Amino acid sequence: MTLRVGVIGTGAIGQDHIRRITNTLSGAKIVAVADVNVEHAHAVVKNEKIDANIYGNGHDLIQAAEVDAVLVTAWGPAHEEFVVASIKAGKPVFCEKPLAPTADACLRIVEAEVTHGKQLVQVGYMRRYDEGYRALKKVVDSGKIGEPLMVHCAHRAPSVSNFSGDMAITDAFVHEIDVLRWLLNDDYVTAQVILPRNTRLAGKGLQDPHIVLLETKKGIRIDTEIFVNCQYGYDIQCQIVGETGTANLPEPSSVLLRSEAKLSTEILTDWKERFIESYDVELQEWIHSTVKGEMNGPSAWDGYVQAVTADACVKAKQTGQIVPISLPDRPAFYDKNQFYEFSVVR
Amino acid sequence: MTLRVGVIGTGAIGQDHIRRITNTLSGAKIVAVADVNVEHAHAVVKNEKIDANIYGNGHDLIQAAEVDAVLVTAWGPAHEEFVVASIKAGKPVFCEKPLAPTADACLRIVEAEVTHGKQLVQVGYMRRYDEGYRALKKVVDSGKIGEPLMVHCAHRAPSVSNFSGDMAITDAFVHEIDVLRWLLNDDYVTAQVILPRNTRLAGKGLQDPHIVLLETKKGIRIDTEIFVNCQYGYDIQCQIVGETGTANLPEPSSVLLRSEAKLSTEILTDWKERFIESYDVELQEWIHSTVKGEMNGPSAWDGYVQAVTADACVKAKQTGQIVPISLPDRPAFYDKNQFYEFSVVR
Amino acid sequence: MTLRVGVIGTGAIGQDHIRRITNTLSGAKIVAVADVNVEHAHAVVKNEKIDANIYGNGHDLIQAAEVDAVLVTAWGPAHEEFVVASIKAGKPVFCEKPLAPTADACLRIVEAEVTHGKQLVQVGYMRRYDEGYRALKKVVDSGKIGEPLMVHCAHRAPSVSNFSGDMAITDAFVHEIDVLRWLLNDDYVTAQVILPRNTRLAGKGLQDPHIVLLETKKGIRIDTEIFVNCQYGYDIQCQIVGETGTANLPEPSSVLLRSEAKLSTEILTDWKERFIESYDVELQEWIHSTVKGEMNGPSAWDGYVQAVTADACVKAKQTGQIVPISLPDRPAFYDKNQFYEFSVVR
Amino acid sequence: MTLRVGVIGTGAIGQDHIRRITNTLSGAKIVAVADVNVEHAHAVVKNEKIDANIYGNGHDLIQAAEVDAVLVTAWGPAHEEFVVASIKAGKPVFCEKPLAPTADACLRIVEAEVTHGKQLVQVGYMRRYDEGYRALKKVVDSGKIGEPLMVHCAHRAPSVSNFSGDMAITDAFVHEIDVLRWLLNDDYVTAQVILPRNTRLAGKGLQDPHIVLLETKKGIRIDTEIFVNCQYGYDIQCQIVGETGTANLPEPSSVLLRSEAKLSTEILTDWKERFIESYDVELQEWIHSTVKGEMNGPSAWDGYVQAVTADACVKAKQTGQIVPISLPDRPAFYDKNQFYEFSVVR
Known part of the structure; x- marks a missing residue:
C-alpha cells in the first residue's frame, strides 16, 4: 500500500x-x-x-x-x-x-x-531520528553508564541574522527541550537561565550566549549553552554523565586531515547538513508507521510539554529566577507510546 | 516513472x-x-x-x-x-x-x-557509494593534500570461518582494488605480496595476514594489510599521503564513552553493518540513473580490471615476485563515465 | 649557587x-x-x-x-x-x-x-605548572578563541573513602578556584551550587556530584561538575568558550588501542599520576626563581582569594542561594607578579 | 655522589x-x-x-x-x-x-x-626514553595485543634543506632502526626499499618519499614511510599490529581547538620539540645508572647493528633488491642488558 x-x-x-x-x-x-x-x-x-x-x-x-x-x-x-x-x-x-x-x-x-x-x-522533532542521538539513547538505556545524573549540552551556530528577543530559547533550545526528555525518559520541574558575558559579535542588543539550567523529576541536572553567534560552526554537543561513566553524542563523521601543522576534522557550518538525514528517517518511519496504523513519534503531548517548558525558560530569563515548570497529569491516553522505543538502530 | x-x-x-x-x-x-x-x-x-x-x-x-x-x-x-x-x-x-x-x-x-x-x-562495488570514501575522494580531488604519492590501507575482519587459499585476495582485497583505482583515478602496473609472521588464531594452514603492494601508472605506491582474523573488529583503514598532507577515511560515527578507565568508541564487528548504507545509496543511484538512461557506476571495464589485478596479486603471492599488471587499452567506449563524479556529497 | x-x-x-x-x-x-x-x-x-x-x-x-x-x-x-x-x-x-x-x-x-x-x-597550587593548563592558557592568551565568555569544567575522581561534608569544595574544587583565576586573569563575584541527583555509589550521606557556578568580574560564567565517585577514572576537563572558538585542556597522552571492538585510550585512575610532572616543574621553577631573588608562583594573595571563594561556595551550597564574593582591594604590592607569565612553554 | x-x-x-x-x-x-x-x-x-x-x-x-x-x-x-x-x-x-x-x-x-x-x-638513541614509545612498549610487553605481526611507521618532517643522497636512511630512518628492535625485542634479516612517486616539493634531484620494508627474525614485517618534505609537520607514527589488536604511538598532547569550522589539535613542526623531553630522561637515567655502576641504555652492540642495518637499506635502495642483513652472533657479553627493562614508566 x-x-x-x-x-x-x-x-x-x-x-x-x-x-x-x-x-x-x-x-x-x-x-x-x-x-x-x-x-x-x-x-x-x-x-x-x-x-x-x-x-x-x-x-x-x-x-x-x-x-x-x-x-x-x-x-x-x-x-x-x-x-x-x-x-x-x-x-x-x-x-x-x-x-x-x-x-x-x-x-x-x-x-x-x-x-x-x-x-x-x-x-516534527527530527533529532529523535538522528543516528547519533539514537546511538546515545541506546547507550543510556543499556545501563552502560548507570543512572543519568547530569547532562551537559551545547547548541552552537556560527551566526544568526534574524534572531531577536527570546529566540535563542524559542527557536534553538526547543530542540534540546524535546530530545532530552526523550533521551532521559523524564520531565522537567524547574528552569533557570544564566546570561554570560555577551559576545561582541552578536547583532546589536542581542544577548548571546545563554546558559539554561533544567532540573528533572528524578533530580537530573541539565546545563545547556546556547550560543548562536559562536562563529566557528554549527556544533551540537551532548554529554550524559551517569553513575559509572559518561556518553557523548557522536561527532559527525569526517575525514581526518593532517595539513598545515594541524590534525583536524571538519565542523559543519550549516544546520541543514547536521540533521538532514534525520528528516529522511523521521518521515520514512512516519510513513511506515502510518500505513500500519501506528503512531509512535513525538506526540501532541510532547508538543505541549515543549511549549510549557519554553515558556518557563523565557520567564526564567526575564526574571532571573528559578521558575517551576508545572504540567497537568499526562492523559493515560498517551502512555503507550510516549517514550516509544525505536525498533532498529545501527 | x-x-x-x-x-x-x-x-x-x-x-x-x-x-x-x-x-x-x-x-x-x-x-x-x-x-x-x-x-x-x-x-x-x-x-x-x-x-x-x-x-x-x-x-x-x-x-x-x-x-x-x-x-x-x-x-x-x-x-x-x-x-x-x-x-x-x-x-x-x-x-x-x-x-x-x-x-x-x-x-x-x-x-x-x-x-x-x-x-x-x-x-556491485558498493564502497564507491560509502559516505566516508566519497568524503575522502572529495578531499583528494580538492587538492587539499596535493598530488597523492602513497596510500596506506588496512582491511581487517575479526575472523573468517570459510577462507582458504587466496581468498584474502579474491574475496577481501578486491574491494580495495576497485575503490583505490576510483579514489586515485589511476591504474595498477605491478603487484607484490608479502607474507608476515602468521597469526596463531587463523584456521589451520591459512596464511594471515598478507601485505599487498601495488604500484600505479603515476608511481603512487599502495600498501594494504589484509588481516581477516584480527579478532578485534571489522576495521577498514585508508590513508592517502599527498605532497602537502594526509587524509584518512573517516571512522564510523560512534558514541564517545568514558567508562572503566577508558575513553572509547566502538569498532564494528560485522562487515554487513560497515557498508550497509552504501548498498542503499548504490542501488538508489542506479535506479535514478537508469530511469534517466545513464550509467555511471562501476562499469564492466572496472570489473575486468579488478579481475586482472586480482590474478596478478595471486601470482605475486605464489611466486614471491613483483608481478607486472598489463591491460589492453581501455576502449574509448568507456571514457565518458569511467571515473564519474558523483553529483552530491555531504 | x-x-x-x-x-x-x-x-x-x-x-x-x-x-x-x-x-x-x-x-x-x-x-x-x-x-x-x-x-x-x-x-x-x-x-x-x-x-x-x-x-x-x-x-x-x-x-x-x-x-x-x-x-x-x-x-x-x-x-x-x-x-x-x-x-x-x-x-x-x-x-x-x-x-x-x-x-x-x-x-x-x-x-x-x-x-x-x-x-x-x-x-603550592601545582596545576598552574601542568603542561596542559599552560598550553591552554597560551591559546587563550593568544586570542585564537577571542575573549572568553564561558568555562565548562569537570573534576572527577573514581571514588573517595575519606570525604565528608563540604570536602568536594574544600579539597577538590579549590584547585579549579585557583587555576581558573589564573587562566582567565579575572576574579569571582558570585557563587551558586547545584545539587544534582545523587549517585548511589557515594558513601552514606555524602552528596555527590555537585555543580558549582561562578561568575567573574568580566561576566564570564564558569560551571564545574565535581564528581568524586564517578567510578571510571580521575578525569579533569576544562573547556574555555571564547567569542570565536573553544579550547579544551589536553587529554593526557596515551597509546591508542584497537582491541575487543573498541578504539580506546586509557584514562588515569590515580590523581597522583595526573599532575605528577607539574609538582616537579613547580618546585624546579621555585628553586630557579628563588635563587634569582624572584617570586612568581601563586602568591599569599592567591591563597587568600582561594579561601574566600571556597567559603562562599560552601555557603552557597548550604543556603541554595547565589552568594556574593567580596574581597578587599588587592594590595598594589601584589600587582607585579599576580598573574605572571611563565617564561617557557612547549 | x-x-x-x-x-x-x-x-x-x-x-x-x-x-x-x-x-x-x-x-x-x-x-x-x-x-x-x-x-x-x-x-x-x-x-x-x-x-x-x-x-x-x-x-x-x-x-x-x-x-x-x-x-x-x-x-x-x-x-x-x-x-x-x-x-x-x-x-x-x-x-x-x-x-x-x-x-x-x-x-x-x-x-x-x-x-x-x-x-x-x-x-644516544633517545627515542627509547620517549614517554610515548615507552608506553607503547609497555602495551606490547603486556600481551594486550598478542604477538606482534606487523609494524606500520611513518617518519615525516616538514622539509629538509640539507639532505642529499641516502640521508633519508642514514640520518632519519636510523632512529626507527634502533627503536623498533628495542620495541620488538627482535633483529632484522632483510631490507627492501620502495621509491614512490616523488614529491615536487623536495630539493632538486632528491628522492622523497621512501618506503623501507624490514623483515625480522620472528617474521614480523615492518613498513616505514620516510617523507622528509611532507610540508605539514614533524610527525612520527608507529602502529604495532598484534594477533588480537593494534597499538599506536601516542600523539603528542595538545589543546583541542574548535575554530574556523575545524576541530583540531596542533602538529609539531620542529623535530627538536618532539623528543626534547626524551633527551632529558636519557641523560638523567644515564647519570643515575652510571653512579650505581650500571649500564643499561643502547649499547655499542646496538650502535653496530644500527650501522649494519642502515648499510643494508642503502644497498637495497640502490639495487632495488631484497637485501639480506647478516650479523655475527651477539657476544654473550651483551646478553644481560641488551633489551633492558626501564624501571619506571608512567
Missing part, C-alpha cells in the same frame, strides 16, 4: 518534504498540496513534476477523498486549525514544529486528540 | 536487494524474480509480500516484457551468461561482484557491451 | 618534595628537616640518604643559618605560624596548599608579607 | 647537554670540556657560567683525574678514537649517535669493550 499524502503549505520546508517523499523515501506519494497562495502551489507542483491536486484551502485538502494523511507545513499560527481539522477527519497528521505558537493552543490540540480517542498527531 | 526490476538469484544478497527496493528506496519495484530453485523463488516472493512474476530461468526473466532492468544476484559462474543476455536484450543490468569468475569471462562481457554500443552494465 | 632548603613536616608530601629536590631537580639540596615527631624526621633523613640537620621545631629550622629557604609541608593548622615566621626571618617560603585553614588566617599572612615589604611566599 | 662529567665537543648538541646537566638534571656536574677549537670551548664555559677545566684534546680530558665519565659530542669521524680511549681508561662514556660512521668502526668499539671486560658505552 502506498500512503497518499496531502501537504498544507508549500514554503521551503513543505517543498523539502515533497521532494523527500517523491524522490528518496519509500511507500508514499504526494497526491495533494494546498497553499493560500494557489499560484505558488501550482508552481511547486510543476517544478517538482508531481501529479497532485491543488487546493487553495487546507481544510478542503484535509477533506479530500484521495488524501490518506496530512502533512502540515503551513506557518505556525495556522497549525492548530489544520491539525485539529485532521483529527476531526480521523486522518493521521504530521505537523512541523512548533505544534502551535502557544501552550494553550497545544493543549487544545491534545484535548481534541483525546476526545477523538485515537492518536493521530506527530510533531 | 517507476523502474520495473527483475532479480535473478534469490539467495541472501538477492533478498536483501529485493527488500531494499521494496521498503527503503524510491523509484523502483520488483516485478519479476528468477531462481533455478523455483520453489525458493516462490517462498521469497511470498515472504517479502511482493507482487512479482516468478521464472525458473534467468533468460526468461530477461526477455520478459514487464522487466525494464535486471539485477543479477545469482552465483558467480552464472553471471556471464545473464549479463551478456541482458546486454543483448538491451536492458540495463546491475551485476553483483565479481562481474565474472575469470578475467577472460569479464573481457567477454566488455566485448559484448562494446559490440552492443551502449553501456548497460554496472558492477 | 645551590639553594639550601629546610623542610618543615616530614609526612607523605614532605617526603615527596625531599625526594624530588634530592633526586630529580637541579639547583637545590635539603639541608634541614623539622618535625614535631623528631624520630620520624630522623627516619626520613636516614631513609632518603640525605645529609640534613634535624630539628624538633619548625621555628628553629627557620632560624637556622644553613637554611636559605623554607618548605612548609606541616599539617594545615600550623601553616600560618611557620609562614609568618619565615616572612619575619626574611626567608623565601613555599607553603603547601591550603595556605591556611581560614580566610582570616590567610589574610594575616598577606598582611605580614605586605608589612615585611618583599614578596616571599609561594603557595 | 655527584657524577663529574667531561664533554668532548662543544658544538650545538654538546652545549645542549652541558645546559641540561647544569640546569635541569640531578646528580651530575660538568667538570671538563674539550674542543679542538679551544677558544670555542672557553666561550662555551664562560657563556654557560660553569666551573670546568678546558682541554684542547679529548684524550687529555679522558685521562684527567677529575673526570668520572665522558660525554662524546664531537663530530662523527672522531667518535671511535674517543670512545675506545674512554674504554681503555675504564671510564663510562656516553656517545652521541651514530656510534661511528661505519659498521667496521662500530665493530672495533664493540671488540674494545668486550676485551676490556666491562660494559662502559651508551649510544
Whole structure:
C-alpha cells in the first residue's frame, strides 16, 4: 500500500518534504498540496513534476477523498486549525514544529486528540531520528553508564541574522527541550537561565550566549549553552554523565586531515547538513508507521510539554529566577507510546 | 516513472536487494524474480509480500516484457551468461561482484557491451557509494593534500570461518582494488605480496595476514594489510599521503564513552553493518540513473580490471615476485563515465 | 649557587618534595628537616640518604643559618605560624596548599608579607605548572578563541573513602578556584551550587556530584561538575568558550588501542599520576626563581582569594542561594607578579 | 655522589647537554670540556657560567683525574678514537649517535669493550626514553595485543634543506632502526626499499618519499614511510599490529581547538620539540645508572647493528633488491642488558 499524502503549505520546508517523499523515501506519494497562495502551489507542483491536486484551502485538502494523511507545513499560527481539522477527519497528521505558537493552543490540540480517542498527531522533532542521538539513547538505556545524573549540552551556530528577543530559547533550545526528555525518559520541574558575558559579535542588543539550567523529576541536572553567534560552526554537543561513566553524542563523521601543522576534522557550518538525514528517517518511519496504523513519534503531548517548558525558560530569563515548570497529569491516553522505543538502530 | 526490476538469484544478497527496493528506496519495484530453485523463488516472493512474476530461468526473466532492468544476484559462474543476455536484450543490468569468475569471462562481457554500443552494465562495488570514501575522494580531488604519492590501507575482519587459499585476495582485497583505482583515478602496473609472521588464531594452514603492494601508472605506491582474523573488529583503514598532507577515511560515527578507565568508541564487528548504507545509496543511484538512461557506476571495464589485478596479486603471492599488471587499452567506449563524479556529497 | 632548603613536616608530601629536590631537580639540596615527631624526621633523613640537620621545631629550622629557604609541608593548622615566621626571618617560603585553614588566617599572612615589604611566599597550587593548563592558557592568551565568555569544567575522581561534608569544595574544587583565576586573569563575584541527583555509589550521606557556578568580574560564567565517585577514572576537563572558538585542556597522552571492538585510550585512575610532572616543574621553577631573588608562583594573595571563594561556595551550597564574593582591594604590592607569565612553554 | 662529567665537543648538541646537566638534571656536574677549537670551548664555559677545566684534546680530558665519565659530542669521524680511549681508561662514556660512521668502526668499539671486560658505552638513541614509545612498549610487553605481526611507521618532517643522497636512511630512518628492535625485542634479516612517486616539493634531484620494508627474525614485517618534505609537520607514527589488536604511538598532547569550522589539535613542526623531553630522561637515567655502576641504555652492540642495518637499506635502495642483513652472533657479553627493562614508566 502506498500512503497518499496531502501537504498544507508549500514554503521551503513543505517543498523539502515533497521532494523527500517523491524522490528518496519509500511507500508514499504526494497526491495533494494546498497553499493560500494557489499560484505558488501550482508552481511547486510543476517544478517538482508531481501529479497532485491543488487546493487553495487546507481544510478542503484535509477533506479530500484521495488524501490518506496530512502533512502540515503551513506557518505556525495556522497549525492548530489544520491539525485539529485532521483529527476531526480521523486522518493521521504530521505537523512541523512548533505544534502551535502557544501552550494553550497545544493543549487544545491534545484535548481534541483525546476526545477523538485515537492518536493521530506527530510533531516534527527530527533529532529523535538522528543516528547519533539514537546511538546515545541506546547507550543510556543499556545501563552502560548507570543512572543519568547530569547532562551537559551545547547548541552552537556560527551566526544568526534574524534572531531577536527570546529566540535563542524559542527557536534553538526547543530542540534540546524535546530530545532530552526523550533521551532521559523524564520531565522537567524547574528552569533557570544564566546570561554570560555577551559576545561582541552578536547583532546589536542581542544577548548571546545563554546558559539554561533544567532540573528533572528524578533530580537530573541539565546545563545547556546556547550560543548562536559562536562563529566557528554549527556544533551540537551532548554529554550524559551517569553513575559509572559518561556518553557523548557522536561527532559527525569526517575525514581526518593532517595539513598545515594541524590534525583536524571538519565542523559543519550549516544546520541543514547536521540533521538532514534525520528528516529522511523521521518521515520514512512516519510513513511506515502510518500505513500500519501506528503512531509512535513525538506526540501532541510532547508538543505541549515543549511549549510549557519554553515558556518557563523565557520567564526564567526575564526574571532571573528559578521558575517551576508545572504540567497537568499526562492523559493515560498517551502512555503507550510516549517514550516509544525505536525498533532498529545501527 | 517507476523502474520495473527483475532479480535473478534469490539467495541472501538477492533478498536483501529485493527488500531494499521494496521498503527503503524510491523509484523502483520488483516485478519479476528468477531462481533455478523455483520453489525458493516462490517462498521469497511470498515472504517479502511482493507482487512479482516468478521464472525458473534467468533468460526468461530477461526477455520478459514487464522487466525494464535486471539485477543479477545469482552465483558467480552464472553471471556471464545473464549479463551478456541482458546486454543483448538491451536492458540495463546491475551485476553483483565479481562481474565474472575469470578475467577472460569479464573481457567477454566488455566485448559484448562494446559490440552492443551502449553501456548497460554496472558492477556491485558498493564502497564507491560509502559516505566516508566519497568524503575522502572529495578531499583528494580538492587538492587539499596535493598530488597523492602513497596510500596506506588496512582491511581487517575479526575472523573468517570459510577462507582458504587466496581468498584474502579474491574475496577481501578486491574491494580495495576497485575503490583505490576510483579514489586515485589511476591504474595498477605491478603487484607484490608479502607474507608476515602468521597469526596463531587463523584456521589451520591459512596464511594471515598478507601485505599487498601495488604500484600505479603515476608511481603512487599502495600498501594494504589484509588481516581477516584480527579478532578485534571489522576495521577498514585508508590513508592517502599527498605532497602537502594526509587524509584518512573517516571512522564510523560512534558514541564517545568514558567508562572503566577508558575513553572509547566502538569498532564494528560485522562487515554487513560497515557498508550497509552504501548498498542503499548504490542501488538508489542506479535506479535514478537508469530511469534517466545513464550509467555511471562501476562499469564492466572496472570489473575486468579488478579481475586482472586480482590474478596478478595471486601470482605475486605464489611466486614471491613483483608481478607486472598489463591491460589492453581501455576502449574509448568507456571514457565518458569511467571515473564519474558523483553529483552530491555531504 | 645551590639553594639550601629546610623542610618543615616530614609526612607523605614532605617526603615527596625531599625526594624530588634530592633526586630529580637541579639547583637545590635539603639541608634541614623539622618535625614535631623528631624520630620520624630522623627516619626520613636516614631513609632518603640525605645529609640534613634535624630539628624538633619548625621555628628553629627557620632560624637556622644553613637554611636559605623554607618548605612548609606541616599539617594545615600550623601553616600560618611557620609562614609568618619565615616572612619575619626574611626567608623565601613555599607553603603547601591550603595556605591556611581560614580566610582570616590567610589574610594575616598577606598582611605580614605586605608589612615585611618583599614578596616571599609561594603557595603550592601545582596545576598552574601542568603542561596542559599552560598550553591552554597560551591559546587563550593568544586570542585564537577571542575573549572568553564561558568555562565548562569537570573534576572527577573514581571514588573517595575519606570525604565528608563540604570536602568536594574544600579539597577538590579549590584547585579549579585557583587555576581558573589564573587562566582567565579575572576574579569571582558570585557563587551558586547545584545539587544534582545523587549517585548511589557515594558513601552514606555524602552528596555527590555537585555543580558549582561562578561568575567573574568580566561576566564570564564558569560551571564545574565535581564528581568524586564517578567510578571510571580521575578525569579533569576544562573547556574555555571564547567569542570565536573553544579550547579544551589536553587529554593526557596515551597509546591508542584497537582491541575487543573498541578504539580506546586509557584514562588515569590515580590523581597522583595526573599532575605528577607539574609538582616537579613547580618546585624546579621555585628553586630557579628563588635563587634569582624572584617570586612568581601563586602568591599569599592567591591563597587568600582561594579561601574566600571556597567559603562562599560552601555557603552557597548550604543556603541554595547565589552568594556574593567580596574581597578587599588587592594590595598594589601584589600587582607585579599576580598573574605572571611563565617564561617557557612547549 | 655527584657524577663529574667531561664533554668532548662543544658544538650545538654538546652545549645542549652541558645546559641540561647544569640546569635541569640531578646528580651530575660538568667538570671538563674539550674542543679542538679551544677558544670555542672557553666561550662555551664562560657563556654557560660553569666551573670546568678546558682541554684542547679529548684524550687529555679522558685521562684527567677529575673526570668520572665522558660525554662524546664531537663530530662523527672522531667518535671511535674517543670512545675506545674512554674504554681503555675504564671510564663510562656516553656517545652521541651514530656510534661511528661505519659498521667496521662500530665493530672495533664493540671488540674494545668486550676485551676490556666491562660494559662502559651508551649510544644516544633517545627515542627509547620517549614517554610515548615507552608506553607503547609497555602495551606490547603486556600481551594486550598478542604477538606482534606487523609494524606500520611513518617518519615525516616538514622539509629538509640539507639532505642529499641516502640521508633519508642514514640520518632519519636510523632512529626507527634502533627503536623498533628495542620495541620488538627482535633483529632484522632483510631490507627492501620502495621509491614512490616523488614529491615536487623536495630539493632538486632528491628522492622523497621512501618506503623501507624490514623483515625480522620472528617474521614480523615492518613498513616505514620516510617523507622528509611532507610540508605539514614533524610527525612520527608507529602502529604495532598484534594477533588480537593494534597499538599506536601516542600523539603528542595538545589543546583541542574548535575554530574556523575545524576541530583540531596542533602538529609539531620542529623535530627538536618532539623528543626534547626524551633527551632529558636519557641523560638523567644515564647519570643515575652510571653512579650505581650500571649500564643499561643502547649499547655499542646496538650502535653496530644500527650501522649494519642502515648499510643494508642503502644497498637495497640502490639495487632495488631484497637485501639480506647478516650479523655475527651477539657476544654473550651483551646478553644481560641488551633489551633492558626501564624501571619506571608512567
